[in-house]
Amino acid sequence: MSQRVLPPSAEIAWHSLPVSEALSRIESASSGLAIDEAARRLKDVGPNVIQRAKGDSALKLLFRQINDPLIYVLLASAALAMIMGEAIDGSVVLAVVVLNTAIGFVQELRAGKAIEALAGMVPQSATVVRGGERSVIPAADVVPGDVVVLEAGDKVPADARLLSVKNLHVDESALTGESVPSDKHIDVVQEDAGVGDRKNLAFGGTLVTSGTATAVVIATGGGTELGRISSMLHEATEIETPLTRSMAKVGRVLTIAIVAVALLIVGVALLRGYPPVDAMLAGISLAVAAIPEGLPAIITISLAIGVQRMARRRAVIRKLPAVETLGSTGVICSDKTGTLTRNEMTVRALWTAPSGGAGGEEDGQPLEVTGVGYAPVGELRRGGAPVGEVPEAVRALLRAGLLCNDARMKREGDACGVEGDPTEGALVVAAQKLGVDAEATRREYPRLDAVPFSSERQLMATLHDAPGGERVIFMKGAPEAVLGRVTLGEAERARAMAQVEQMAAQGMRVLAAAARPFGRDAASLDEEHLAEGFELLGLEGMIDPPRPEAIDAIKACHEAGITVKMITGDHLATARAIGEQLGLVRDSARAMNGTELARLSDDELRAVARSTNVFARVAPEHKLRLVRALQAEGKVVAMTGDGVNDAPALKQADIGVAMGITGTAVSKESADVVLTDDNFASIRAAVEEGRRVYDNLVKALAFVLPTNLGEALILLVAVMTFPIIGGAPLMPITAVQILWVNLVATVALSLPLAFEAMEKDVMSRPPRDPSEPILSRFVLVRTAIVAVLMTAGAIGLFLYEYFTEVRDGIVSEVAYREAQTAAVTTVVLFQIFYVLNCRSLRDSMVKIGIFSNRWIYVGIGALLALQLCFVYAPFMHTLFGSAPLSLGAWINSTLVALTILPVMSVERWWRLRRARRSTERERGGAASSDVRAIVNRGGASPSHP
Numbered sequence: 001m002s003q004r005v006l007p008p009s010a011e012i013a014w015h016s017l018p019v020s021e022a023l024s025r026i027e028s029a030s031s032g033l034a035i036d037e038a039a040r041r042l043k044d045v046g047p048n049v050i051q052r053a054k055g056d057s058a059l060k061l062l063f064r065q066i067n068d069p070l071i072y073v074l075l076a077s078a079a080l081a082m083i084m085g086e087a088i089d090g091s092v093v094l095a096v097v098v099l100n101t102a103i104g105f106v107q108e109l110r111a112g113k114a115i116e117a118l119a120g121m122v123p124q125s126a127t128v129v130r131g132g133e134r135s136v137i138p139a140a141d142v143v144p145g146d147v148v149v150l151e152a153g154d155k156v157p158a159d160a161r162l163l164s165v166k167n168l169h170v171d172e173s174a175l176t177g178e179s180v181p182s183d184k185h186i187d188v189v190q191e192d193a194g195v196g197d198r199k200n201l202a203f204g205g206t207l208v209t210s211g212t213a214t215a216v217v218i219a220t221g222g223g224t225e226l227g228r229i230s231s232m233l234h235e236a237t238e239i240e241t242p243l244t245r246s247m248a249k250v251g252r253v254l255t256i257a258i259v260a261v262a263l264l265i266v267g268v269a270l271l272r273g274y275p276p277v278d279a280m281l282a283g284i285s286l287a288v289a290a291i292p293e294g295l296p297a298i299i300t301i302s303l304a305i306g307v308q309r310m311a312r313r314r315a316v317i318r319k320l321p322a323v324e325t326l327g328s329t330g331v332i333c334s335d336k337t338g339t340l341t342r343n344e345m346t347v348r349a350l351w352t353a354p355s356g357g358a359g360g361e362e363d364g365q366p367l368e369v370t371g372v373g374y375a376p377v378g379e380l381r382r383g384g385a386p387v388g389e390v391p392e393a394v395r396a397l398l399r400a401g402l403l404c405n406d407a408r409m410k411r412e413g414d415a416c417g418v419e420g421d422p423t424e425g426a427l428v429v430a431a432q433k434l435g436v437d438a439e440a441t442r443r444e445y446p447r448l449d450a451v452p453f454s455s456e457r458q459l460m461a462t463l464h465d466a467p468g469g470e471r472v473i474f475m476k477g478a479p480e481a482v483l484g485r486v487t488l489g490e491a492e493r494a495r496a497m498a499q500v501e502q503m504a505a506q507g508m509r510v511l512a513a514a515a516r517p518f519g520r521d522a523a524s525l526d527e528e529h530l531a532e533g534f535e536l537l538g539l540e541g542m543i544d545p546p547r548p549e550a551i552d553a554i555k556a557c558h559e560a561g562i563t564v565k566m567i568t569g570d571h572l573a574t575a576r577a578i579g580e581q582l583g584l585v586r587d588s589a590r591a592m593n594g595t596e597l598a599r600l601s602d603d604e605l606r607a608v609a610r611s612t613n614v615f616a617r618v619a620p621e622h623k624l625r626l627v628r629a630l631q632a633e634g635k636v637v638a639m640t641g642d643g644v645n646d647a648p649a650l651k652q653a654d655i656g657v658a659m660g661i662t663g664t665a666v667s668k669e670s671a672d673v674v675l676t677d678d679n680f681a682s683i684r685a686a687v688e689e690g691r692r693v694y695d696n697l698v699k700a701l702a703f704v705l706p707t708n709l710g711e712a713l714i715l716l717v718a719v720m721t722f723p724i725i726g727g728a729p730l731m732p733i734t735a736v737q738i739l740w741v742n743l744v745a746t747v748a749l750s751l752p753l754a755f756e757a758m759e760k761d762v763m764s765r766p767p768r769d770p771s772e773p774i775l776s777r778f779v780l781v782r783t784a785i786v787a788v789l790m791t792a793g794a795i796g797l798f799l800y801e802y803f804t805e806v807r808d809g810i811v812s813e814v815a816y817r818e819a820q821t822a823a824v825t826t827v828v829l830f831q832i833f834y835v836l837n838c839r840s841l842r843d844s845m846v847k848i849g850i851f852s853n854r855w856i857y858v859g860i861g862a863l864l865a866l867q868l869c870f871v872y873a874p875f876m877h878t879l880f881g882s883a884p885l886s887l888g889a890w891i892n893s894t895l896v897a898l899t900i901l902p903v904m905s906v907e908r909w910w911r912l913r914r915a916r917r918s919t920e921r922e923r924g925g926a927a928s929s930d931v932r933a934i935v936n937r938g939g940a941s942p943s944h945p
Contacts, residue, residue, distance in 0.1 A: 014161045014218045015198040016191040022161040028145035028216050030163060032129035041143040048142045048158055048204075048220035050230050062101070071097060071296075072255065076287070083284070097296075126157035129214070142217055150202065150213045158204040159224040160215035162186050167452045168211035169421065170202055173337065174643040174664050175225060176569040176619075180345065180422050180509070181209045185455035194594050194617050195225060195645075196569050199455070205644065210421070211452075229620050232648035233670065242636060242654075243324040243697070246774035247299070253775075254290070261712065262287045269719050269729070278729050282719050285735040289711035291742070292704050298747060302700060302754040306693035314676045315686035316660065322672035324697065325655045327690030329562060330635045330767040332683060333627065333653070336568035336575065338662045339640050339680050340554075340582060341544040344373040345422040347430035348545070349508065350380075351499045352393040352538035354492060366499065367394065369430055372545045374409070374416040376432035390434050397538040398436045400513040401427035403445050404462045404474040409438065423509065426542045427476075445472075449525045457481060463518060463525050471518040473525065475534060482512035486536040499539055507577025508541035543574065546581050553684035554582055561766030562687065567615045567623055569645065575616035584613040593617040597625075605629045623649035636770050640675075640683065641667050657683055692758045694768065695841060700750045701774060703838040705783045707746055707831060710790035711738050714823070717795055732798035732823045736880050740870060745828045748863040749835040752855035756839055757848065778841070778911070789903060790830045793896040798823040801889060817883035821871055822893055825885065828867050829897035832860050837904040844908070 014022055023029060033041070066075075075097060126139045129147040139157040142148065148160055156170070162184055169181040176182075176196035185199050195203070202208075202215050204224040221227055262283040269279035306323035310316070317323055337343050349366035367387065371378025380387040380394065407420030407428050418425025432438055445464040448471070453460035459477025466472045475482060479500045483493060496512075503510045514534035522529075554564050566584055568575050572593045579585035591614035600608060602625075609629040615622070623639070627649045630637045639646070639653035642663040647670040650656030658671035659678040668674050675682045714732055722730040801822045805815035835856065840848045851857075870876050871885050885893075 012218075013191045015189040015193060015201050017161070018188055019161070019163055019186055022218070023163075023216055026145045026161075026216055026218060028147065030147065030214070031132040032147040033131075033143070033145050035130050038130055038141075038143055038146060041145060042141055045143055046221060047140040049140050050221060050227055066097075066101060071101070071251075076291075127151075127154075142220055144217050144220060144223075146217045148215055148217060150208050150215060152208050152210050152212070154208045156202045156204055156206050156208065158217045158221075159219040160202045160217045162200050162202060162213055162215045165213040165455065166211050167454050168213045169209045171207040171209050172196065172203060173569075175203055175206055175645050176643075178337075178569045183453070183455045184211075184213065192595060195619050196617060226644065229644055229648060229666075232620060232624055233651055242328045242768070242770040243299075243694070243774070244321055245770075249773065250775060254292075258287050258290045261290065261716070265716060265719050272719070273724060274719075274729055281735070282715065282729065282731070285731070285733075285738065286712050286715045288735045288742075289715055289733075289738045290708050292708050292746075295701075295704055298700050298704065298750050298754075299697065301751055302693060302697055305754045306689055309692075310673075310686050310689050313685040313689060314679070314682040315657075315689075316674045316676060317672070318674065319672045322655055323690055324694050325636065325690065326638065326673070326686050327692070327694040328636045328768045328770055329638045329655060329687055329690070330770075331563045331565060331630050332557060332638045332640070332687075333565045333567050333623075333630070333649070334640045334680060334683075335642060335646060335659075336566050336570060336578060337544060338642060338659060338678050340550045340566060341546050341578060342373050343544060343662065343678075345426040345509070345542050346372050346545050347426050347540050347542045349503055349506075349541035350394055350397060350430075350538060351496075351503075351541075352391070352397055353488075353496065353536040366503065366539070366541065369433065371433055374418055374425065374429050376409070376416065376429055378433040380434055393538070394434065395436060396515070397513055397540065398427075398431040398434055399441060399445075400474040400515055400537050401476060401511070401540055402431040402436060402438055402441055403447070403464055404460055404476045404513070423511070423542065427511070427540060430540065430542075448523055451525050451527070451530060453477065457530075459530075461525060461530050463522075469520060471520060471522065472515055473518050473529065473534075474513070474515050475530065476511050476513045479510055479512040479539065482514050482534070483536070485530060485532055486514050486534045487532070488536060492536075496536065496539070503539065503541035504573055505577075506541070506543075507571075507574035508543045509574075510539055510541050512539050513537045543577065546578055547679065547681070549679060549681040551582055553681040554584065556684050556763060557687070558583070560687070560763045563613070565609075565613045565615070565626075567618050567626060567649075569618060569643075570616055572616040575614050579614035591616060594619050594622045597622050602629065602632075606632055609633070620645040620648055624652055627652045634770065636767065638683070638687075640680070641671075642678070643667060646670075657686075688758070688763055691762045691768075693754075695759050695762065696754050696756050698774070698776070698779065699753045699756065699838045699841065702779050702782045703750050703753065703831075703835055704746055705779065706786035706790065706834070707741065707827070709783055709787035710794070710827065710830075711741065713787055713791040714794050717791060730802075731820075732795055733820055733827075734881055737820065737824050737882070740880055741824065741827055741831075744866055745831055745863055748859045748866070749831055749856075752853065752859040753835070753838060755853050755855045757852050759841065761842075781911075782907070785903065785907060786830075786834055786900065789900060790827060793830060793899065794823045794826045797826050797892060797896055800892070814883055817877075817881055818885060818889070821882045821885055822889050824882070825867060825871065825890070826893040826896055828863065829893050830900055832863065833897050833900045834904070835860070837900070837908075842912070844905075 012025060017025065124139055125136050126142050127134060127136050127149040128142065129149065134149060142157045147163070148157060150156060150168070162168070163186065165184050165186055168184040170184055171181045172178060178196050182196070182199065184202065187200060189198055189200055202213070203226070204220075205226045219227075222230065265286050266279050266283035269282045270276065274282065300320065303320040303323045307317040307320065310323065334340055347369050350369060351366040365383075368381040368384075369378055370381060380390055405424045405427055407418050407424035409425070409428055409432065410417050410419050418428065428438055431441075445466055447462050447464055449463040451461040457477070458481035459475055461473055461475045463471060463473055475485070479497070483496060488496065500510050500512075514536050516534045518529070557564050564584060566575065566579055566582070572591055576585055576591040579591060585591060590612060592608065592612050594615070594617040597605065597608070597615065597618065605625060606629045609626055610633060615626065623646065627637050627639055631654070636654045638655040638657055639649045640657040640659070641647070641650055642659035644664055644666045646658075647666045650658060650667055650670040655673060656671035657673045657675060658667040660668070660674045660676040661678045663674070663678075673686060711733065718730065718732055724730070798819050802816065802819035805812065805819070836845050839845055839853065839856065870880060870882050876882055
């Protein structure tokens with residue numbers, strides 16, 4: 001059944017309506033719906049569930065894995081091998097195809113779990129008022145117009161307009177990204193308020209942390225904020241990775257080239273008088289030679305090795321191509337809370353009122369509290385210097401924050417935490433840091449009564465017995481609310497508000513504390529006791545501090561040419577302050593909130609996305625637009641997040657990174673990478689590993705392709721120039737021998753390249769341009785040089801061995817096979833010596849360390865053992881048409897193959913020399929520009945750091 005909401009909830013700004021009008025619009029009352037009306041609406045609207053879109057069938061998913069040019073080429077290779085009667089070789093190629101297809105198929109089957117996780121956030125039951133009576137019903141049966149009852153610990157069953165609240169706080173961090181629970185009220189909110197500022201609404205799937213409320217349901221199922229995010233998840237398109245795009249292009253190019261050259265060689269063979277069967281066999285052999293059958297397996301295994309390395313560095317990869325994509329990342333859009341910050345509110349500043357006789361009155365500045373998080377370790381400082389003994393006025397302020405408080409510290413092993421509201425927990429930790437013992441103080445000042453915090457009062461008050469038989473009221477809350485109840489002169493009040501504004505400008509959440517004596521006999525608090533007569537004790541400013549390691553990681557990202565942007569649901573001032581501490585906002589650079597962002601056109605947003613690094617009060621659709629704007633600029637975008645609100649952007653991004661500890665199931669299922677420690681520094685490590693993986697893939701490609709081109713050239717030269725002897729063409733290498741080289745020798749040597757050490761400059765160069773082809777000039781030049789050298793060596797040695805055995809124009813079948821075996825052995829030895837040159841893209845083997853990658857020598861040893869088997873084992877003679885070689889033939893093949901070493905040394909010298917000259921020209925051009933600028937400015941010299 002299709003879902004709709006009655007009335008159309010999405011068209012109404014419910015948060016801007018008074019309670020009475022909201023009830024009228026939804027056709028309900030504070031006593032709830034009649035039972036029969038609720039049943040009618042359930043039938044009309046449908047159940048309160050997040051419905052899944054129908055996914056692709058298994059057959060369609062399977063076809064998607066096969067529908068790739070490179071896969072078609074591999075299937076053609078297998079078919080050709082089968083046609084030639086080599087079932088074993090054809091089966092090996094098919095096994096490669098099956099492996100790659102199975103991996104992709106399993107990954108896509110898992111992709112739909114994000115929507116299932118969203119559906120799991122809807123609670124199983126709800127308390128509603130129907131016909132004036134309370135009842136508990138399945139949450140799926142909740143309908144628009146139902147009046148629901150909310151209590152601490154409840155999950156909100158659907159989006160609802162609050163009708164009455166008492167000290168209601170709701171954890172909306174998964175939906176809005178705000179780090180502290182949202183305090184709720186029933187007052188009207190401005191129409192253009194973002195989701196996080198709609199304080200009179202409760203959203204389905206969020207958690208009530210304290211207080212009680214009644215609310216009228218305004219949207220269910222697909223009409224809720226969760227439902228909107230579900231729709232955006234469907235709309236978000238998973239982007240092809242740069243590696244996937246590059247390999248698809250390689251596959252298309254190979255397909256066209258192989259077919260064209262195979263047809264050409266068949267035509268040339270027929271013109272030269274080849275029998276038709278032999279001409280077709282020559283074309284088939286060339287196609288088999290040119291196909292890099294082992295390449296998909298090499299790529300898959302290289303990525304899998306990268307996955308293992310990243311897991312050791314606390315980044316769990318859910319999708320194999322994401323390994324390489326991380327290395328291409330140009331922009332990282334990061335959530336703030338818990339990723340860049342600790343997600344632990346921490347008191348950073350204290351200011352005591354002038355009447356207190358200490359604190360900030362000396363220079364008008366607050367005192368600084370060191371230490372971060374919930375560990376009670378830190379000290380008091382003034383102007384950067386430690387304060388010896390904590391002033392009594394500061395102790396009084398800390399004592400008030402500790403006693404007028406419902407939070408408690410807790411320890412689990414070496415870890416410290418808090419039970420209760422994070423803001424109150426920060427006050428408890430601050431008192432402990434500076435020597436105010438929590439338990440002893442609570443025993444010294446036992447609580448008698450309390451007026452809990454409410455969104456209307458914006459404060460909390462507690463009554464305590466004090467030493468000496470007196471009683472005292474402690475109050476804490478929003479500065480505006482507390483200052484309205486204290487006795488202060490205008491100058492002192494203005495000074496206090498100036499301190500509030502100063503702390504708020506630094507992104508701090510500010511609480512004021514006050515106290516007043518109370519009669520000895522009074523044992524309870526009423527509202528009238530809180531009206532006036534309080535003495536201001538001071539202010540406590542707190543913030544969720546940045547992770548120190550995140551600051552270092554962001555600096556490393558900047559050095560690697562990666563832009564970091566912070567996208568958070570928190571307030572603008574807080575976001576900007578954290579951005580400044582992280583090095584994301586400098587000088588006149590601005591931060592932007594979601595309301596401003598929503599007004600921008602797509603073109604304007606692209607410009608803003610380029611220049612702005614901090615975005616605050618951002619809704620899920622804003623995050624999605626930002627990611628798309630950056631992708632439209634040609635950037636490879638990584639997006640981090642932990643909440644439901646992050647899921648669409650995580651899915652849309654080229655690389656989605658979810659938090660493993662605080663992340664919701666929805667965010668994890670939408671992501672490509674999950675961080676096990678929720679730490680931005682782990683993203684930096686993953687990017688480093690991603691770049692290493694790409695470098696090693698390029699090394700493997702530079703190693704594999706010359707062999708295929710060399711084999712193809714060997715056959716092409718033979719068909720075009722070799723004589724036809726006894727009615728049969730002379731071939732230096734057969735199709736099955738080519739498969740031996742491609743599937744055994746090439747894979748045995750290329751896989752160890754995946755274990756190569758990281759290039760020294762891996763994090764000092766800019767990200768790879770996603771449009772840059774993987775078949776770079778370097779790969780193409782290397783391929784051509786090595787292929788020509790290999791062709792010349794193999795053909796020369798084949799002809800030498802063959803014609804040495806010719807007697808009176810007659811050669812035996814054994815001698816023919818020996819010559820072919822010598823040619824194959826020469827190609828294999830060429831590969832062994834060439835792989836040593838592929839270990840680094842820039843440096844010689846001596847410079848990177850001869851034994852820095854011992855797997856290379858394991859591969860060489862394994863290949864030599866297999867090649868000895870190929871040459872001397874009788875069953876291999878039957879399978880591949882090989883023959884035993886003499887010691888002299890081995891020496892000849894080795895000497896010919898060794899020519900690759902000096903040639904590659906010259907190639908590397910020439911390439912690096914050109915690179916240095918290019919760099920010098922660029923610097924010279926920049927210097928010339930500076931000279932011209934000096935002349936234009938009349939001789940003023942430019943300044944350099």
